Amino acid sequence: MKAVMMGMAMAAVSVAGVAQAEEGLDLAKKSGCLACHAVDKKVVGPAWKDVAARYKGKGDAKATLVDKIKKGGKGNWTDVTGGVAMPPYSPRVPDADIEKLVSFVLSL
Numbered sequence: 591m592k593a594v595m596m597g598m599a600m601a602a603v604s605v606a607g608v609a610q611a612e613e614g615l616d617l618a619k620k621s622g623c624l625a626c627h628a629v630d631k632k633v634v635g636p637a638w639k640d641v642a643a644r645y646k647g648k649g650d651a652k653a654t655l656v657d658k659i660k661k662g663g664k665g666n667w668t669d670v671t672g673g674v675a676m677p678p679y680s681p682r683v684p685d686a687d688i689e690k691l692v693s694f695v696l697s698l
């Protein structure tokens with residue numbers, strides 16, 4: 591019985607994970623991010639999986655990345671991009687959406 595309950599709990603978690611990933615990707619598409627980014631390869635900007643790997647375990651990762659998307663910037667990924675800048679997205683993309691996008695990227 592316990593094992594069945596555990597199995598059900600785990601299935602619920604993974605379904606939620608998939609839903610979150612799809613929502614994240616949809617929002618990225620809608621916000622125009624996918625013109626320059628992909629999950630697992632470099633386009634104009636770095637692959638989001640590489641971004642997630644670089645910031646893994648850093649406490650201020652979320653705040654740093656939210657700020658970067660709001661204001662834009664360059665210089666963090668010059669080795670990958672050759673020095674192209676990330677454009678500013680605030681106020682074109684609402685803050686709440688930017689936070690969701692960052693959570694999505696960091697979850698990869």
Ligand code: HEC
Nearest residue numbers: 621623626634635658663664665666667668674675676691
């Ligand atoms: C015009 C191309 C372009 C678009 C559109 C774009 N990006 Fe970027 N992005 C870049 C580039 C180039 C970099 C690397 C900047 C650097 O070297 O610091 C980057 C970096 C990033 C980073 C890593 C920042 C860091 O400092 O490590 C994140 C996260 C990110 N982008 C998310 C997004 C999201 C979310 C969107 C949509 C709202 C988006 N990008 C749209 C080009 C783009």
